Amino acid sequence: MTAAGRRIAVLGAGIMGACLALYLARRGFAVTLFDKAPAPFAEASRWNEGKIHLGYLYNADSSLKTARHVMPGGLLFRPLVENLIGCSIAEGITRQDDVYLCHQDSVVAPDAMAAYLQEVTALLHAHPDARHYLADATRTHSGRLTPAELAEVSDSERIVAGFRVPERSVETTWLADRFVQALAAEPGIEQRLGLRVTAVASAKGDDAGPWRIETAAGDFDGFDMVINALWEGRMAIDRSLGITPEGVWSNRYRLSLFLRTAQAVETPCAIIATGPFGDIKNYNGRDFYLSWYPAGLRTDNSEIAPPEKAELDMPRPEDFMAAVFDNLQVFLPWIAELRAKQESYRMEGGWVFAAGRGALSSSTSSLHRRSDYGVLRRGSYLSIDTGKYSTAPWLARSIAESIV
Secondary structure (H helix, E strand, O other), X not given: OOOOOOEEEEEOOOHHHHHHHHHHHOOOOEEEEEEOOOOOXXXXXXXXXXXXXXXXXXXXXXXXXXXXXXXXXXXXXXXXXXXXXXXXXXXXXXXXXEEEEEEOOOOOOHHHHHHHXXXXXXXXXXXXXXXXXXXXXXXXXXXXXXXXXXXXXOOOOOEEXXXXXOOOEXXXXXXXXXXXXXXXXXXXXXXXXXXXXXXXXXXXXXXOOOEEEEEOOEEEEEEOEEEEOOOOOHHHHHHOOOOOOOOOOEEEEEEEEEEEEOOOOOOOOEEEEOOOOEEEEEOOOOEEEEEEHHHHEEEEEOOOOOOOHHHOOOOOHHHHHHHHHHHHHHHOOOHHHHHHHEEEEEEEEEEEEEOOOOOOOOOOOHHHOOOOOOEEEEOOEEEEOOOOHHHHHHHHHHHHXXXX
Protein backbone atom coordinates (compact mmCIF):
# COMPACT_ATOMS: atom_id res chain seq x y z
CA MET A 1 0.00 0.00 0.00
CA THR A 2 1.37 3.42 -0.92
CA ALA A 3 0.89 6.17 1.63
CA ALA A 4 -0.33 9.01 -0.59
CA GLY A 5 -3.96 9.80 0.17
CA ARG A 6 -4.44 6.65 2.23
CA ARG A 7 -6.44 6.78 5.46
CA ILE A 8 -5.88 4.27 8.26
CA ALA A 9 -8.01 3.89 11.38
CA VAL A 10 -6.15 2.60 14.44
CA LEU A 11 -8.38 1.37 17.25
CA GLY A 12 -6.83 1.70 20.70
CA ALA A 13 -4.46 4.40 21.97
CA GLY A 14 -2.34 2.23 24.25
CA ILE A 15 1.26 1.34 23.51
CA MET A 16 0.48 -0.80 20.46
CA GLY A 17 -1.93 1.68 18.87
CA ALA A 18 0.32 4.64 19.65
CA CYS A 19 3.42 2.99 18.15
CA LEU A 20 1.48 2.00 15.03
CA ALA A 21 0.00 5.47 14.64
CA LEU A 22 3.42 7.11 14.90
CA TYR A 23 5.13 4.68 12.52
CA LEU A 24 2.39 4.98 9.90
CA ALA A 25 1.96 8.75 10.12
CA ARG A 26 5.70 9.22 9.68
CA ARG A 27 5.48 7.15 6.53
CA GLY A 28 2.89 9.50 5.08
CA PHE A 29 -0.41 7.83 5.95
CA ALA A 30 -3.31 9.83 7.37
CA VAL A 31 -3.99 8.10 10.69
CA THR A 32 -7.08 8.45 12.86
CA LEU A 33 -6.54 7.10 16.37
CA PHE A 34 -9.67 6.01 18.27
CA ASP A 35 -10.00 5.28 21.99
CA LYS A 36 -12.84 5.27 24.51
CA ALA A 37 -10.65 7.04 27.08
CA PRO A 38 -10.37 10.84 27.04
CA ALA A 39 -6.59 10.66 26.53
CA PRO A 40 -4.04 8.21 25.10
CA PHE A 41 -2.26 5.86 27.48
CA ALA A 42 -5.00 6.21 30.06
CA GLU A 43 -5.38 2.58 31.11
CA ALA A 44 -3.32 -0.63 30.99
CA SER A 45 -0.39 0.88 29.07
CA ARG A 46 0.04 3.51 31.79
CA TRP A 47 -0.66 1.41 34.86
CA ASN A 48 1.59 -1.64 34.80
CA GLU A 49 5.00 -2.66 36.08
CA GLY A 50 6.81 -2.04 32.80
CA LYS A 51 8.87 -5.24 32.80
CA ILE A 52 10.74 -5.43 29.51
CA HIS A 53 10.71 -9.17 29.09
CA LEU A 54 13.60 -11.31 27.92
CA GLY A 55 11.86 -14.56 28.83
CA TYR A 56 13.12 -15.20 32.37
CA LEU A 57 9.66 -15.01 33.94
CA TYR A 58 8.31 -17.87 31.83
CA ASN A 59 10.37 -20.62 33.41
CA ALA A 60 7.33 -22.92 33.35
CA ASP A 61 7.76 -23.02 29.57
CA SER A 62 10.82 -25.26 29.47
CA SER A 63 10.63 -25.40 25.65
CA LEU A 64 12.01 -21.81 25.60
CA LYS A 65 9.37 -20.97 22.98
CA THR A 66 8.12 -17.99 24.99
CA ALA A 67 11.64 -16.74 25.67
CA ARG A 68 12.53 -16.93 21.99
CA HIS A 69 9.32 -15.09 21.09
CA VAL A 70 9.63 -12.17 23.53
CA MET A 71 13.40 -11.65 23.53
CA PRO A 72 13.82 -9.85 20.16
CA GLY A 73 11.20 -7.24 21.03
CA GLY A 74 12.48 -6.77 24.56
CA LEU A 75 16.03 -6.19 23.37
CA LEU A 76 14.99 -3.51 20.88
CA PHE A 77 12.42 -1.81 23.13
CA ARG A 78 14.73 1.03 24.13
CA PRO A 79 16.06 2.13 20.71
CA LEU A 80 12.63 1.79 19.08
CA VAL A 81 10.85 3.80 21.78
CA GLU A 82 13.54 6.47 21.91
CA ASN A 83 13.15 6.92 18.16
CA LEU A 84 9.37 7.21 18.48
CA ILE A 85 9.27 9.70 21.36
CA GLY A 86 12.42 11.61 20.39
CA CYS A 87 14.29 11.43 23.69
CA SER A 88 16.28 9.09 25.92
CA ILE A 89 14.33 6.85 28.29
CA ALA A 90 17.30 6.38 30.66
CA GLU A 91 15.53 8.40 33.34
CA GLY A 92 12.65 5.93 33.41
CA ILE A 93 14.66 2.68 33.63
CA THR A 94 15.14 0.75 36.85
CA ARG A 95 18.73 0.98 38.05
CA GLN A 96 19.42 -2.64 38.94
CA ASP A 97 18.84 -6.14 37.63
CA ASP A 98 15.83 -8.06 38.86
CA VAL A 99 15.95 -10.65 41.63
CA TYR A 100 13.74 -13.72 41.21
CA LEU A 101 12.71 -15.39 44.46
CA CYS A 102 11.51 -18.99 44.23
CA HIS A 103 8.50 -19.60 46.50
CA GLN A 104 8.12 -23.02 48.07
CA ASP A 105 4.82 -23.35 46.20
CA SER A 106 6.32 -22.30 42.89
CA VAL A 107 5.16 -24.30 39.89
CA VAL A 108 8.87 -24.72 39.03
CA ALA A 109 11.34 -26.29 41.45
CA PRO A 110 14.49 -24.31 42.33
CA ASP A 111 16.94 -26.50 40.40
CA ALA A 112 14.70 -26.52 37.32
CA MET A 113 14.35 -22.76 37.60
CA ALA A 114 18.13 -22.37 37.80
CA ALA A 115 18.66 -24.52 34.71
CA TYR A 116 16.01 -22.60 32.76
CA LEU A 117 17.45 -19.20 33.68
CA GLN A 118 20.89 -20.31 32.53
CA GLU A 119 19.46 -21.42 29.19
CA VAL A 120 17.78 -18.05 28.68
CA THR A 121 21.02 -16.27 29.52
CA ALA A 122 22.83 -18.37 26.92
CA LEU A 123 20.22 -17.34 24.33
CA LEU A 124 20.57 -13.73 25.40
CA HIS A 125 24.35 -13.59 25.15
CA ALA A 126 24.22 -15.16 21.68
CA HIS A 127 21.69 -12.61 20.43
CA PRO A 128 23.10 -9.86 18.18
CA ASP A 129 20.92 -7.18 19.82
CA ALA A 130 21.84 -7.94 23.44
CA ARG A 131 23.73 -4.64 23.80
CA HIS A 132 20.64 -2.66 22.80
CA TYR A 133 18.61 -3.68 25.87
CA LEU A 134 17.70 -1.22 28.64
CA ALA A 135 21.17 -1.97 29.99
CA ASP A 136 23.94 -3.88 28.22
CA ALA A 137 22.70 -7.44 28.76
CA THR A 138 26.01 -8.99 27.74
CA ARG A 139 27.71 -7.71 30.87
CA THR A 140 25.54 -9.52 33.39
CA HIS A 141 24.66 -13.14 34.01
CA SER A 142 21.85 -14.97 35.72
CA GLY A 143 23.09 -16.61 38.91
CA ARG A 144 21.85 -18.21 42.08
CA LEU A 145 22.11 -16.13 45.24
CA THR A 146 24.28 -17.43 48.03
CA PRO A 147 22.50 -18.13 51.35
CA ALA A 148 23.87 -14.84 52.70
CA GLU A 149 22.70 -12.89 49.64
CA LEU A 150 19.27 -14.51 49.82
CA ALA A 151 18.95 -13.62 53.51
CA GLU A 152 19.51 -9.95 52.67
CA VAL A 153 16.48 -10.00 50.38
CA SER A 154 14.13 -12.37 52.20
CA ASP A 155 14.05 -13.89 55.67
CA SER A 156 11.07 -16.13 54.95
CA GLU A 157 11.46 -19.91 55.05
CA ARG A 158 8.96 -20.05 52.21
CA ILE A 159 11.48 -18.45 49.85
CA VAL A 160 13.69 -21.42 49.00
CA ALA A 161 16.03 -19.89 46.41
CA GLY A 162 16.92 -16.63 44.73
CA PHE A 163 18.39 -15.67 41.36
CA ARG A 164 19.73 -12.48 39.85
CA VAL A 165 18.73 -12.01 36.19
CA PRO A 166 19.63 -9.28 33.66
CA GLU A 167 16.07 -7.98 33.23
CA ARG A 168 14.88 -4.48 33.99
CA SER A 169 11.73 -2.40 33.77
CA VAL A 170 10.57 1.03 32.69
CA GLU A 171 8.36 3.40 34.68
CA THR A 172 5.23 3.22 32.55
CA THR A 173 3.65 6.40 33.91
CA TRP A 174 6.78 8.38 32.94
CA LEU A 175 6.89 6.78 29.50
CA ALA A 176 3.17 7.27 28.91
CA ASP A 177 3.54 11.05 29.28
CA ARG A 178 6.26 11.09 26.59
CA PHE A 179 4.14 9.08 24.20
CA VAL A 180 1.20 11.45 24.72
CA GLN A 181 3.46 14.36 23.78
CA ALA A 182 4.78 12.57 20.69
CA LEU A 183 1.26 11.77 19.48
CA ALA A 184 0.15 15.38 19.95
CA ALA A 185 3.17 16.66 18.00
CA GLU A 186 2.60 14.40 14.98
CA PRO A 187 0.54 16.27 12.31
CA GLY A 188 -0.38 13.08 10.48
CA ILE A 189 -2.40 11.75 13.45
CA GLU A 190 -5.98 12.78 14.18
CA GLN A 191 -7.07 11.75 17.65
CA ARG A 192 -10.69 10.70 18.18
CA LEU A 193 -10.81 10.19 21.92
CA GLY A 194 -13.66 9.57 24.32
CA LEU A 195 -15.36 7.45 21.64
CA ARG A 196 -16.16 3.79 22.22
CA VAL A 197 -15.88 1.81 18.98
CA THR A 198 -18.79 -0.60 18.71
CA ALA A 199 -18.25 -2.19 15.29
CA VAL A 200 -16.34 -2.06 12.01
CA ALA A 201 -18.08 -2.52 8.65
CA SER A 202 -17.02 -2.66 5.01
CA ALA A 203 -18.88 -0.33 2.65
CA LYS A 204 -18.84 -3.01 -0.07
CA GLY A 205 -19.35 -5.99 2.20
CA ASP A 206 -15.93 -7.48 1.40
CA ASP A 207 -12.48 -7.51 2.99
CA ALA A 208 -11.05 -4.67 0.91
CA GLY A 209 -12.93 -1.70 2.34
CA PRO A 210 -13.44 1.18 2.34
CA TRP A 211 -14.20 0.77 6.02
CA ARG A 212 -16.63 2.43 8.41
CA ILE A 213 -15.90 2.83 12.12
CA GLU A 214 -19.07 2.74 14.19
CA THR A 215 -19.05 4.42 17.59
CA ALA A 216 -21.62 5.24 20.23
CA ALA A 217 -21.45 8.88 19.09
CA GLY A 218 -21.73 8.29 15.33
CA ASP A 219 -19.95 6.72 12.37
CA PHE A 220 -16.69 7.60 10.58
CA ASP A 221 -16.34 6.50 6.95
CA GLY A 222 -13.77 6.23 4.21
CA PHE A 223 -10.85 4.34 5.73
CA ASP A 224 -8.63 2.29 3.42
CA MET A 225 -7.42 0.12 6.29
CA VAL A 226 -8.41 -0.63 9.88
CA ILE A 227 -5.98 -1.85 12.54
CA ASN A 228 -7.67 -3.16 15.65
CA ALA A 229 -5.08 -2.66 18.40
CA LEU A 230 -7.52 -2.72 21.30
CA TRP A 231 -6.49 -4.54 24.46
CA GLU A 232 -9.92 -4.76 26.07
CA GLY A 233 -12.74 -5.95 23.83
CA ARG A 234 -10.67 -6.48 20.68
CA MET A 235 -12.42 -9.74 19.86
CA ALA A 236 -15.87 -8.13 20.08
CA ILE A 237 -14.89 -5.78 17.24
CA ASP A 238 -13.50 -8.73 15.27
CA ARG A 239 -16.83 -10.47 15.73
CA SER A 240 -18.67 -7.51 14.20
CA LEU A 241 -16.95 -8.55 10.96
CA GLY A 242 -17.84 -12.19 11.40
CA ILE A 243 -14.42 -13.22 12.69
CA THR A 244 -14.93 -15.98 15.24
CA PRO A 245 -12.28 -16.20 17.97
CA GLU A 246 -10.38 -19.47 18.15
CA GLY A 247 -8.61 -21.24 20.99
CA VAL A 248 -8.82 -20.16 24.62
CA TRP A 249 -8.18 -16.80 26.22
CA SER A 250 -8.31 -14.92 29.47
CA ASN A 251 -9.50 -11.40 30.30
CA ARG A 252 -8.09 -10.42 33.68
CA TYR A 253 -8.42 -7.08 35.42
CA ARG A 254 -5.54 -6.48 37.81
CA LEU A 255 -4.91 -3.73 40.33
CA SER A 256 -1.50 -2.64 41.56
CA LEU A 257 -0.08 -0.06 43.92
CA PHE A 258 1.89 2.92 42.62
CA LEU A 259 3.80 4.44 45.52
CA ARG A 260 5.95 7.51 46.09
CA THR A 261 8.08 7.87 49.20
CA ALA A 262 8.96 11.06 51.02
CA GLN A 263 12.64 10.07 51.06
CA ALA A 264 14.80 7.82 48.92
CA VAL A 265 14.66 4.14 49.83
CA GLU A 266 17.11 1.57 48.49
CA THR A 267 15.39 -1.73 47.73
CA PRO A 268 15.84 -4.49 45.16
CA CYS A 269 13.51 -5.05 42.24
CA ALA A 270 12.14 -8.42 43.31
CA ILE A 271 9.70 -10.93 41.84
CA ILE A 272 8.30 -13.84 43.86
CA ALA A 273 8.04 -16.63 41.30
CA THR A 274 6.53 -18.61 39.76
CA GLY A 275 2.80 -18.44 40.40
CA PRO A 276 0.16 -16.14 41.92
CA PHE A 277 2.47 -14.11 44.13
CA GLY A 278 3.77 -10.54 43.89
CA ASP A 279 6.58 -8.21 42.96
CA ILE A 280 8.10 -4.79 43.51
CA LYS A 281 9.81 -2.36 41.14
CA ASN A 282 12.08 0.37 42.43
CA TYR A 283 12.33 2.88 39.58
CA ASN A 284 14.44 5.64 41.10
CA GLY A 285 14.46 5.29 44.89
CA ARG A 286 11.22 7.20 45.39
CA ASP A 287 8.77 5.81 42.85
CA PHE A 288 7.68 2.20 43.25
CA TYR A 289 5.32 -0.39 41.82
CA LEU A 290 3.99 -3.08 44.17
CA SER A 291 1.64 -5.95 43.48
CA TRP A 292 0.17 -8.96 45.20
CA TYR A 293 -1.66 -11.06 42.64
CA PRO A 294 -4.51 -12.47 44.80
CA ALA A 295 -5.37 -8.99 46.12
CA GLY A 296 -5.13 -7.32 42.73
CA LEU A 297 -7.05 -9.79 40.58
CA ARG A 298 -10.63 -8.50 40.26
CA THR A 299 -11.93 -10.79 37.53
CA ASP A 300 -10.77 -13.60 35.27
CA ASN A 301 -13.13 -14.63 32.49
CA SER A 302 -13.17 -15.90 28.94
CA GLU A 303 -15.96 -13.73 27.55
CA ILE A 304 -15.45 -12.19 24.12
CA ALA A 305 -16.40 -8.82 25.61
CA PRO A 306 -15.21 -8.48 29.24
CA PRO A 307 -17.39 -6.70 31.80
CA GLU A 308 -17.19 -2.98 32.28
CA LYS A 309 -14.72 -1.76 34.88
CA ALA A 310 -17.62 -0.15 36.77
CA GLU A 311 -19.17 -3.60 37.19
CA LEU A 312 -16.14 -5.03 38.99
CA ASP A 313 -15.84 -5.35 42.75
CA MET A 314 -13.18 -2.81 43.65
CA PRO A 315 -11.66 -2.54 47.13
CA ARG A 316 -11.21 0.69 49.00
CA PRO A 317 -7.75 2.06 48.10
CA GLU A 318 -6.60 2.07 51.73
CA ASP A 319 -7.68 -1.55 52.18
CA PHE A 320 -5.92 -2.58 48.99
CA MET A 321 -2.71 -0.81 50.02
CA ALA A 322 -2.78 -2.59 53.37
CA ALA A 323 -3.31 -5.97 51.69
CA VAL A 324 -0.38 -5.47 49.31
CA PHE A 325 1.95 -4.30 52.08
CA ASP A 326 0.87 -7.06 54.50
CA ASN A 327 1.41 -9.87 52.00
CA LEU A 328 4.71 -8.63 50.58
CA GLN A 329 6.12 -7.92 54.03
CA VAL A 330 5.77 -11.59 54.96
CA PHE A 331 8.50 -12.34 52.42
CA LEU A 332 10.35 -9.04 52.10
CA PRO A 333 10.94 -7.43 55.51
CA TRP A 334 12.31 -4.22 54.01
CA ILE A 335 8.80 -3.44 52.72
CA ALA A 336 8.24 -1.98 56.18
CA GLU A 337 10.52 0.95 55.33
CA LEU A 338 8.50 1.74 52.21
CA ARG A 339 5.35 1.60 54.30
CA ALA A 340 6.77 3.98 56.86
CA LYS A 341 8.07 6.48 54.29
CA GLN A 342 5.17 6.47 51.83
CA GLU A 343 4.19 9.99 50.82
CA SER A 344 1.43 9.22 48.34
CA TYR A 345 -0.05 6.26 46.54
CA ARG A 346 -2.49 5.29 43.81
CA MET A 347 -4.48 2.13 43.32
CA GLU A 348 -4.61 1.64 39.56
CA GLY A 349 -4.90 -1.20 37.10
CA GLY A 350 -5.95 -2.41 33.71
CA TRP A 351 -7.03 -5.35 31.61
CA VAL A 352 -4.64 -8.15 30.78
CA PHE A 353 -5.54 -10.21 27.73
CA ALA A 354 -3.76 -13.51 27.15
CA ALA A 355 -4.18 -16.41 24.75
CA GLY A 356 -4.36 -18.92 27.57
CA ARG A 357 -6.39 -20.07 30.54
CA GLY A 358 -5.97 -21.58 33.98
CA ALA A 359 -4.84 -20.65 37.46
CA LEU A 360 -1.28 -19.42 37.84
CA SER A 361 -0.92 -21.82 40.78
CA SER A 362 -1.12 -24.73 38.32
CA SER A 363 1.92 -25.81 36.28
CA THR A 364 -0.46 -26.89 33.49
CA SER A 365 -1.96 -23.41 33.03
CA SER A 366 -1.36 -22.15 29.52
CA LEU A 367 -0.85 -18.65 30.99
CA HIS A 368 2.70 -19.77 31.80
CA ARG A 369 3.34 -19.73 28.04
CA ARG A 370 3.00 -16.41 26.22
CA SER A 371 4.15 -17.18 22.70
CA ASP A 372 0.76 -17.24 20.94
CA TYR A 373 0.24 -13.65 19.87
CA GLY A 374 0.56 -11.62 16.72
CA VAL A 375 -1.50 -10.48 13.74
CA LEU A 376 -4.76 -11.71 12.27
CA ARG A 377 -5.33 -10.36 8.74
CA ARG A 378 -8.51 -10.24 6.71
CA GLY A 379 -7.91 -8.17 3.62
CA SER A 380 -7.17 -4.62 4.74
CA TYR A 381 -8.45 -5.30 8.28
CA LEU A 382 -5.82 -6.26 10.85
CA SER A 383 -6.44 -7.42 14.41
CA ILE A 384 -3.42 -7.32 16.73
CA ASP A 385 -2.92 -9.44 19.85
CA THR A 386 -0.17 -7.31 21.40
CA GLY A 387 1.02 -10.10 23.69
CA LYS A 388 3.28 -8.10 25.97
CA TYR A 389 3.81 -4.39 26.62
CA SER A 390 7.51 -4.95 26.02
CA THR A 391 7.09 -6.38 22.51
CA ALA A 392 4.61 -3.77 21.24
CA PRO A 393 7.08 -1.32 19.59
CA TRP A 394 8.91 -4.16 17.81
CA LEU A 395 5.66 -5.75 16.57
CA ALA A 396 4.28 -2.33 15.55
CA ARG A 397 7.36 -1.60 13.46
CA SER A 398 7.05 -4.96 11.74
CA ILE A 399 3.37 -4.34 10.95
CA ALA A 400 4.04 -0.82 9.65
CA GLU A 401 6.82 -2.08 7.39
CA SER A 402 4.60 -4.84 6.01
CA ILE A 403 1.87 -2.29 5.21
CA VAL A 404 4.31 0.01 3.42
